[in-house]
Amino acid sequence: DQQVKQNSPSLSVQEGRISILNCDYTNSMFDYFLWYKKYPAEGPTFLISISSIKDKNEDGRFTVFLNKSAKHLSLHIVPSQPGDSAVYFCAASATGNYQLIWGAGTKLIIKP
Amino acid sequence: NAGVTQTPKFQVLKTGQSMTLQCAQDMNHNSMYWYRQDPGMGLRLIYYSASEGTTDKGEVPNGYNVSRLNKREFSLRLESAAPSQTSVYFCASSFGVAGLTLPSGNTIYFGEGSWLTVV
Numbered sequence: 001d002q003q004v005k006q007n008s009p010s011l012s013v014q015e016g017r018i019s020i021l022n023c024d025y026t027n028s029m030f031d032y033f034l035w036y037k038k039y040p041a042e043g044p045t046f047l048i049s050i051s052s053i054k055d056k057n058e059d060g061r062f063t064v065f066l067n068k069s070a071k072h073l074s075l076h077i078v079p080s081q082p083g084d085s086a087v088y089f090c091a092a093s094a095t096g097n098y099q100l101i102w103g104a105g106t107k108l109i110i111k112p
Numbered sequence: 113n114a115g116v117t118q119t120p121k122f123q124v125l126k127t128g129q130s131m132t133l134q135c136a137q138d139m140n141h142n143s144m145y146w147y148r149q150d151p152g153m154g155l156r157l158i159y160y161s162a163s164e165g166t167t168d169k170g171e172v173p174n175g176y177n178v179s180r181l182n183k184r185e186f187s188l189r190l191e192s193a194a195p196s197q198t199s200v201y202f203c204a205s206s207f208g209v210a211g212l213t214l215p216s217g218n219t220i221y222f223g224e225g226s227w228l229t230v231v
Binding site: 042 | 116152153154155156157170171202219220221222224225
């Protein structure tokens with residue numbers, strides 16, 4: 001039973017447009033969410049995070065939105081650049097639990 | 113800046129063979145982790161070490177053992193490799209224990225991965 005789901009295995013977006021990556025979760029105890037980015041043959045690298053006390057967090061071109069009632073979060077990348085082509089993982093944790101629970105990832109392809 | 117370094121990068125094993133994946137971090141982090149990643153699945157925690165001298169099981173510990181040799185090093189051992197252990201393995205580290213001390217800024221830093229095939 002996957003507690004964190006990224007239902008789109010891949011997403012193709014035109015360079016310069018907005019990329020929206022989605023993540024759904026089932027555990028209402030999750031209170032901290034992270035996005036990681038992974039290039040081929042490299043380990044994941046931290047991108048952005050959000051606490052459940054917020055509904056939005058921005059860092060440059062990256063914005064994460066959290067909808068707690070829907071148990072849904074999304075990562076917006078504006079504008080999309082070729083270097084954004086990578087696999088994006090969503091992860092969630094609950095305070096007091098040692099584990100981060102990871103989604104399966106979404107492969108983002110930015111087309112020229 | 114080395115960060116998290118893991119070896120070997122690639123390894124092919126025969127069923128029943130043993131091997132150890134080595135990991136070292138130079139960021140003075142307290143916590144270290146071993147994850148595996150399989151196609152179509154997220155990262156799954158095998159073992160973690162919250163601090164030097166302690167280790168705990170994660171989500172999928174069966175078939176693995178770990179050693180926190182010192183603050184810098186955390187190794188993963190497969191005693192008798194099985195084809196089900198074919199995977200990409202990632203070592204990682206953080207200052208605090210991810211999940212327990214988040215969201216105090218304890219970002220997890222990953223190594224580049226080790227591709228293990230068991231035939």
